[in-house]
Amino acid sequence: MEVENVQALAVKVGAEIPQRYVRGERQEEDTVIDGNQDSNEKDIPVIDFGRLFDPEWCDEEAERLHFACRDWGFFHVINHGVLEAVIEKLKQDITEFFKLPLEEKNKVAQIQSSVEGYGQTYIHSEEQMLEWCDILFLATSPPSFKQLRFWPTNPPSCRETVDDYAAEVKRVSDDILKVISKNLGLESGMIFEMFKGGIQTFRFNYYPPCTCPEKVLGLSPHSDSAGLTLLLQVNEQHGLQIRKNGGWITVKPLPGALIANVGDITEILSNGRYKSTEHRVIVNNVKERLTVAGFQALTIGDIVGPIPEILNGEKPLYTSLELEEFAKMLFANKLDGKSNLERMKLSD
Numbered sequence: 594m595e596v597e598n599v600q601a602l603a604v605k606v607g608a609e610i611p612q613r614y615v616r617g618e619r620q621e622e623d624t625v626i627d628g629n630q631d632s633n634e635k636d637i638p639v640i641d642f643g644r645l646f647d648p649e650w651c652d653e654e655a656e657r658l659h660f661a662c663r664d665w666g667f668f669h670v671i672n673h674g675v676l677e678a679v680i681e682k683l684k685q686d687i688t689e690f691f692k693l694p695l696e697e698k699n700k701v702a703q704i705q706s707s708v709e710g711y712g713q714t715y716i717h718s719e720e721q722m723l724e725w726c727d728i729l730f731l732a733t734s735p736p737s738f739k740q741l742r743f744w745p746t747n748p749p750s751c752r753e754t755v756d757d758y759a760a761e762v763k764r765v766s767d768d769i770l771k772v773i774s775k776n777l778g779l780e781s782g783m784i785f786e787m788f789k790g791g792i793q794t795f796r797f798n799y800y801p802p803c804t805c806p807e808k809v810l811g812l813s814p815h816s817d818s819a820g821l822t823l824l825l826q827v828n829e830q831h832g833l834q835i836r837k838n839g840g841w842i843t844v845k846p847l848p849g850a851l852i853a854n855v856g857d858i859t860e861i862l863s864n865g866r867y868k869s870t871e872h873r874v875i876v877n878n879v880k881e882r883l884t885v886a887g888f889q890a891l892t893i894g895d896i897v898g899p900i901p902e903i904l905n906g907e908k909p910l911y912t913s914l915e916l917e918e919f920a921k922m923l924f925a926n927k928l929d930g931k932s933n934l935e936r937m938k939l940s941d
């Protein structure tokens with residue numbers, strides 16, 4: 594179902610926000626707990642790769658990662674080693690892409706049968722609330738999954754830039770997944786092995802400024818369906834909030850850090866030991882916001898279900914499905930909190 598381009602709409606509408614974007618639920622839901630660097634309870638944990646891979650500190654830092662995945666499902670990653678030049682180039686090219694005239698961006702527009710390309714979040718019905726966000730969605734790996742028709746060639750370096758960044762993100766997520774495997778008692782590195790050849794996708798999010806930011810949402814509350822997400826904040830505008838203790842915590846990005854979060858697949862594989870935390874995006878009336886979310890998932894034929902070695906006789910909390918069936922379920926339902934995860938839950 595086609596929806597309007599939000600960037601163009603934001604310029605056009607002024608203070609008259611179309612009804613399909615206006616959220617009644619924001620008022621009662623808006624207990625916002627402000628993120629604060631000084632308090633452990635109010636900001637997501639910070640995981641330092643410098644320590645995680647230093648023999649002297651690795652056990653301690655791995656334990657901190659375990660608690661971060663268990664209690665928060667979200668954490669900052671610092672000293673991740675992604676080259677500054679690669680990040681800067683990505684920020685530059687993506688910012689430039691979203692600045693292009695609509696006709697130019699539409700050269701890589703979504704088409705009916707595909708989720709990839711430039712456009713908006715998938716819409717299921719005329720009643721569905723719309724999000725204050727335009728996206729570019731691309732599959733970057735494995736190579737056979739790449740559909741270059743959706744990859745911008747303007748700016749000219751864009752494809753190469755995305756490839757370079759994707760390779761770096763893959764390395765960071767591999768490293769995290771190795772430690773996660775170990776933390777879950779899988780000495781074989783099983784979770785890492787499962788995701789190694791998996792599908793990697795990227796979602797480039799553009800949230801235009803809005804004259805009434807409190808009426809809309811950039812992204813509705815949702816949990817990510819993949820295994821692990823690594824989010825890069827492109828400019829200084831923040832807006833990501835995670836659900837915790839009955840309120841929303843604003844995630845204040847740390848300069849140079851990536852924001853990692855556990856996705857539904859990891860919650861399921863770990864039989865609920867790790868949490869795929871619900872999050873949403875609020876927008877502002879000052880300036881556009883840009884982010885790049887990289888998702889690491891499994892691949893075709895893989896089973897999304899609690900890993901037998903983790904269960905070790907314990908009762909599975911989730912059903913098992915082949916990735917294709919799991920993906921079909923995702924696209925048959927709109928993004929609504931953790932509803933996809935709920936569908937996978939087994940009742941007593």
Ligand code: OGA
Nearest residue numbers: 796798817833874884886
């Ligand atoms: C996402 C997401 C958060 C953000 O793309 O799934 O949650 O801050 N993005 O853009």
Ligand code: NI
Nearest residue numbers: 815816817872
């Ligand atoms: Ni998300």
